[in-house]
Structure formats: structure tokens, C-alpha cells
Amino acid sequence: MREHFVLFSTTFVLTLLAIFILIPLAHKIGLVDKPHGRKQHVGSIPLIGGISIFSGVAITLVIFGLPQDNHWYYLLCGGSIVLLGVFDDFLDLSVKLRLCAQLVIGAVMIYGLQLYVGNLGDLIGLGDIKLGYLGIPLTLIAVIAAINAFNMIDGIDGLAGMLSGVSFVSLTLMMGIGGQLEHALLPMVLVFALIPYLLFNLDLIGKGKGKIFMGDAGSMLIGLSVIWLLIIGSQSSTASFRPVTALWIIAVPLMDMVAIMIRRMRKGQSPFMADREHLHHIFLRLGLTSRQALVLITSLASMLATIGIVGEYLMVPDLVMLLLFLVMFSLYSLSLQYIWRITRFIKRYKAKNRAKKHP
Template sequence: MDFAQFIPLVLTSFVCAFASLKIMEPLAHGFGLVDKPCSRKNHSGHIPLIGGLSIYVAVLICSSIWLADSKNLQLYLIASTLTVFIGMVDDKYDLSVRVRIFGQVIVASIIVNGANISISQLGDLFGWGAIDLGVLGILFTYLSIMVLMNAFNMIDGLDGLLGLLSINTFGSIAVLFLASGQLEYLAFPLIVLVAVLPYLAFNMRLLKTKANKVYMGDAGSMFIGLTIIVLLSIGTQGESASFKPVVALWLVAVPLMDMLAIIIRRIKKGNSPFKPDRDHLHHILLKYGMSQKQTLFCITLLSVSLSSIGILGQLNNWSESLLLWAFVLLFIVYSRVLKYVSLKVNAKV
């Protein structure tokens, strides 16, 4: 395979994302698109919420230049634009849960009803044949889109975390596209992956220059969640699917398990599942005594390990039911361990 063909598009993606950050950083303060310290956020100063915008701009420009024009690509970009707009408004005005969900439903409608991207084949999960959801696949896809948009939004609470987790997922998807020989799908995850790199450098202040810190913002986290579910849908559906649907669970395991576990805990406490708190995985590890770097390393390592299980399961043709029940068991263990650690930490406070 000639990897040289991908060099122009990844360079374009990186340059556009980096330039967008530099251009938008001073504008963010003027428009009030900044994250201010509050009871749940202990950073200092007003941090520009433009990381996601830079990724979106890079993907938009790069797709328009290097990818073949199609109806599905156009509708994805329209849905992405709406997602980013909703996220920007939410970043600035803190929209209600109902308004955000309504906006996400519209985004999902564009993907499902416009681009005809849906999840109807779940594979042979229980050993009695492939599961075809039929018409219910539409509802399942709506739910999947909204779940991943919110899962990646909720995991964004530590410098570098969302960037590294998204790079891991996009990289894993690219590996599976490559392994399946479907090179026509390989370009897009590479574009998004590279577009995340400049944001990560600014967010974690990895540059030698005194570059200002930036945050992803709801616009970026929801955009990443939307893009991932679209790629997973393309990769797992149809006769020429690149990987088994159950493998997708392992590629997004950490954000998905964190969201599900915290929603269950909130409901058990009698709280709204959408009420913000500081009980996410990274919060608990920090309260347990880990430093930010240690927490970031542990969660990233966990994410990479779980994605690797999914990739190995696909490449070695492991049983789909085995992968499913292993994931269910993993989630149960994850929830129990997190609950135990959380109680132990809170008991010390």
C-alpha cells in the first residue's frame, strides 16, 4: 500500500487545525466563548473553548479538498455544523438539557433519515444467528448517536483526556479499516485524528512557546462523539462491513462505561441523570490521591488496552458472544470497583 497518498490530507488537516487555533484564540475572548472558573471548575482565568472548533474547521476544509463529494459526506458536514453550533451556544449560554437533547435529535435525524446511515445488524451476539433490528434499527441508531455524543462530552474533564481518548478511538477505527482492506474509508479517521493533535498540544501546553491553553468545549466533544458513531456505523454495517458490531463497544469502552456507571449512580441517589457532579472516573482517581498526569496515564492506558482487545477480537475472529459477555462482565467489575473506591475516598473526606 502507498501511504504517501495520505500525506497531503493529513498535512492539510494539521495545518488547518493549528491555524484555526491561532486565529480563533483572540476572537474567543471577544465573543465570550470562554470557560470561567466555578464550583466544579478550579482552573484559573478564562480559557478559550475553541479546541473543537479548530478540529471541525480542519475536517470541513480537508474533506472539501481531498475527499470525493457525496450526498452522505454533505449531510454529515451539515449535521456536524449543527452539532458545533449547538455546542457553541451551550458553551456560551449553558443550554438546558431539553434544548440540547432536542438539538441532538435533529442532528440524528439528518444522519439517519438524510444520509441513511443506521445500525440494524448487531451480529451473532447470543449464538443463535445474526440479529437484525429491522425498523427498530432507526430508533437504536438515534439512541446510539445521542449516547456517544453525550459520553464523549461527559468524559471531558481533565486536560488531555478527551484528546487522547479520541485519538485512540479514531486510530483503532483506522487500523480496522486498514486490516479489512477498505482503504476508501481510511482517509477520514486519519483526517480527524491529525486534527486533534494541535488541540492536544495547546490543551496540555506541550509546545515550547508560551501558547495559551484552550479547552475542547461542548462543541468539540459532541462533534467528536457524532463523528465516531458515524464511522462505527459505516464500519460495522452492510455486507462489506470492516468489523463486527460488538467490537465497537471496545473502541469506546471508557467513555461509554463512565457515562453508564455515573448515570446509574445518579439515579440510585435520586438525582437527575443529567445533573453535573464530580464523580467521574478521573474525579475519583484524583480524589484517591493520583496526580493529573498519573490519572491521565492510567485512563489512557485502560482505553488503549480495551481497544486492543476489540482489535484482537476482530483480527482473530473471536466469538461475538464472547466479546459481548466479556464487555458486560467488564462493566460490572468497573462499576463495582469504582463504587468501592468512591466510597473509600468519600469516607476519608
Template structure:
């Protein structure tokens, strides 16, 4: 019960928060309406992230270690959640979002005293120390993680499923080295499960649908990068820095690939479009549930690969270049995706005609 009770508390608090906040969100106009990019039906409350925040923070007050670093985390999380709520309501400019995200990164670095000071032995037989450049790298990492999970939130359940996978791996990695921070990602998994019940309307179709919103995806992205930085600190060293790539592989690769393609087209890397991985699955003829299942399986496979490599202490350079190879293949496939889709459709048509 010592391990189960915190998870039950986070789940129940999130579930009840959704029930209570839903009517308030509708009255306040904090809803997502269909447009050229969003093809859902009706106005959907954007309160999933707020509910996850309530579930995690409320349960943390009872079960998590009360430390100064945790206080800084709660402050940072509260700021980024508030930014997300404002963005959901008023559609803030990229500049405003990035400035606030940089401020939150500064809270992590100078308030909590943690930052990325080394990339480990990813290039071979010497440690790639960052020194003072670690501060700059950490700021970019925070902005990158926040926006990676924000960008991947495109179909029902996807941001929740991918973040739950990352949090589950983080909980395992931190727990195996005795870090008290293992409980935070575990609480997120429980709260996200409650959110997914409403978001996917499963197992009860009578549940009113809610979306995570930018508040949720930004909050989750910040927490994941926070835990990744904590896990690679010399005093804890729950995992080596290169393992972080595998823990957030799909959101990271999707963001990097799509921003690269946008820049090549001469458009803003932050300009929304319908070229994400889940959109490609849909255009290939898969429905949204199938796309969710396939992408989640890919994320689980890569995360498990990273876990196994970390547990068995595979050479960091091997891990790094394996990930780079996967990303190159991923980007290569996406650059030729329409040819591949055409061939898949031709193959499907031939099978249909034969049948």
C-alpha cells in the same frame, strides 16, 4: 506522501485555526470561567472543537472522496458543532440539546441511509436483527455517543486522548477492509494532536491554553458513532457490531455508570457532578496528568483487546459477555470506591512511615 500529506494538512489547519480564532473567542465571550466544578485558572477560550472542525473539514475538501453521504455528514457535523458553540456560550437546556441531537440522528438515518440494523450474534447462534427498531436504537446510540464524549471532557487532555484512541482504532479497522472512510478518523487524530498541544501546553509552555468545549466533544461523539455505524454496515462490514463497545469503552462505561448512580440518587442523569472517573482518580491522590495517563492506558488496553478479538474473529457472544463482565466489575469498584481509596491511603501512609 500520499498518506502523510492529508495528516499534515489537518494538523497545520487546526493549529493555525486555534491561533486565529483565539482572540475572536475572547472578544465574543466564548470562554470558560472557573466555578464550583471547574477549578482552572482564568478564562480559557472554548474553541478547540471549532479548530478541530476546521482542520478536518478543510483537509477533507482536498483529500476525501466527494460523495453524497459525506455531504450529509458535513451537514450533520456542522449542525452539532453550532449546537455545541451555543451551549458553550449560553448553557442550553437538556431538552434543546437532545432535540437537536435527535434531528442530527435523523439526518444520518434518512439522509445518509445508514442505521444500526443488527447487533450481530452477541447472544449466541442467531443474529439479533433489529428491523424497524434499528431506527430507534440508532437515535439512542447517537445521543449516547455524543453525551458520552461530552461527559468525559473533565480534565485537560482527556476527551482529546480518548477520542484519538477511538479514531486511531477506527482508522485501522476501516483501512484493513479497504473503506475510503478510513481517512476521516486519521484526519481527526492529526487535528486532535494539534489541539492537545494547546490544551496541555506541550511541548511549549508558551502556547495559550484552549479547551475543547461542548462543540468539540459533541462533534467528536457524532463522528465516532457515524463511523461506527458505517463500519458495521453489511456492504462494508469493517468490524462486527460488538467491537464498537471496545472502541469507545471508557467514555461509554463512565457515562452508563454515572447516569445509573445519578438515577439511584433520584437526580437527573444529565445533572453535572464531580463523580466521574477522572474525579475519582484525583480524590485518590493522583494529579491530573497521572489521571490522564492511567485512564488513557486503560482505554488503549481495552481498545487493543477489542482489536485483537476482532482480527482473530473471536466469538461475538464471548466478546459481548467479556465486555459486560468488565462493565460489572467497573461499576462494582466505583460503588465501593471510597473504601478502596481509604485502603490505598492507609497503604501509602504505612509505606511513608516505614520509609
């Protein structure tokens, strides 16, 4: 217990130090996010959250001796995705270039882990569905999906950090209870690296003067870390949860990304086109504050992850868990499809209530 306290405290302190060092450097070299177009924040905000998180995690793993061999590959893949994100923050790279780089990093991840999504579980009640080598391209798709899911949902202060925190805590619980104790440390190390970032990002430290953003480097690092741990937790010989449970752990970012991409393609638009149609944007248009939207979305993610965890340990059949997830996704997609009608209804309802109170 004492060793774990030292481990997690070290991660927290190192990430905090990295933030203090990188804030002035970011202003000096221009690694800042300036308000324009869809970005409505005040002032130039350093995009150093991801670099700080990776620095804290990487140095901690090195100091404590990298207990798992694949942690070297994690640092290689994580460092590469952070570097890609920094270049994207500076140069606004094309979608094709980003996807190609993510594919290469995904391939290195598969090689380093010696794992891929080769078993989908008993999804149709006739035994486990084994994919063999067909699981390799599916894994590459999953890597790209996870990376971009967290990248796309990083739209209001604290959201990507809090949602990834829900995923990492869920992974820690399931890996710990499921006997993967040696792997359960990494997600908690990531949680303690996220805490300093959230303190600055949510203005709990510095009151505006020390505000930072995660940047593409951070959101992509988080997505890579989540899929890395999901594959270890569901596909290794010591797997601690079923593949279908992974959907629940990453439910909100995944559902938001897929629903938005489907909606864009129906309109004849690029699925990677930036817009203001995500769940957090909708909550803001309904009149909620950024902090209220953060609490609601994080609560939703926590509820869905809890359903997944409970379903895992009650051994609810894979098919039932999959169908329930698809029902949730269908409801989510329908809500987005008719969101403008829902929004108008809520606004009219509020207006009528105000009129009654103040005739």
C-alpha cells in the same frame, strides 16, 4: 503514501491556523471558560478546540474533493453539532433542548448514511439478530449516548482528545485491514486535527498563554464522529468489524457514562446532573496528578480497544466478546459503587507506609 502525507499535513496546518485565529477572537467575544464551582482552572480559557478541529477537517475534505458522498452529510451534521455546542458554551442550554437537537442531527445522519443499527450480530449463538426498522430508534439512542459519553468525560486536560484518538486510530486500523480503505481516511484526518488541539490543551505550546479547551462543541463533535464511523464500520454492506466490537472501541467513555448515570438515578438525581464522580475525578482524589490520570485512563482505553481488535480478527464468538464486555462493565460499576471504601483503604495504606518511613 505521498498523497496521504499531504492530506494529513493539510489537516494539521489548517487546524493549527484556526487555533491561532480563534484564540484572540474568543477572548474578544467572550467564548471563554471562567473558573467557578466545579471548574478549578486558572484564568479564562478559550473554548475553541471543537471549532478549530471542525474547521481543519471540513476545509481539508472540501480541498481534497470529498471522496465520499456522505461526507457532505457529515459536514452538515458536524457543523450543526458544533453550532449547538457553541450556543451551549455561551448560553448553557437546557438538557431537553440539547437532546432534541441531538435527535434531529441523529435523524439527518441516518438519512445521509442510509444506514442504522439494524444488525446486532450473532450475540446469542443462533445467527445474526436483525432489528429491521426497530434499529432506527436504537441508532438515535446510540447517537445521543456517544455524543454525551465524550461530553461527560471531558473533565481533565487532554482526556476527551486522547480517548477519541484511541477510538479513531482503532477505527482506522480495522477499516484499513477490513477493506474499507475509502472510509479509513476520515478517522485519521480527525486524528491529525486533534494533534494541534492537544498541543495547546496540554500546554505543550504556549506554556499556559495559549491554552484552549475543547468546549461542548468539540466533545459533542467527537462523539458524533465516533458513532458515525462505528455505524459505517459495522452496519454497511462492506462492514469491516462486528457490532459487538464497537463497544470495545468506545469502552471507557461508554462505561463511565452509563455507570455514573445509573448511580445518579439510584440516588434520585437527574442522570445528566453534573458532579465530580467520574473516573478522572476519582484518580485525582487518590492523589494522582491530572497528567498521571490522563496516562492511566488512556492506557486503559487502549487496552480495551486492543482486546476488541484482537477479538475481531481472531473471530472470537460475538457472545463471548459481549459477555467479556459485560464483565468488564460490572467490575467497573462495582469499583465506582465502592470507590470510597477503596479510596479510604488506599489512603490508610499510604499513611501507614509514610509512618513506617518517618517514625
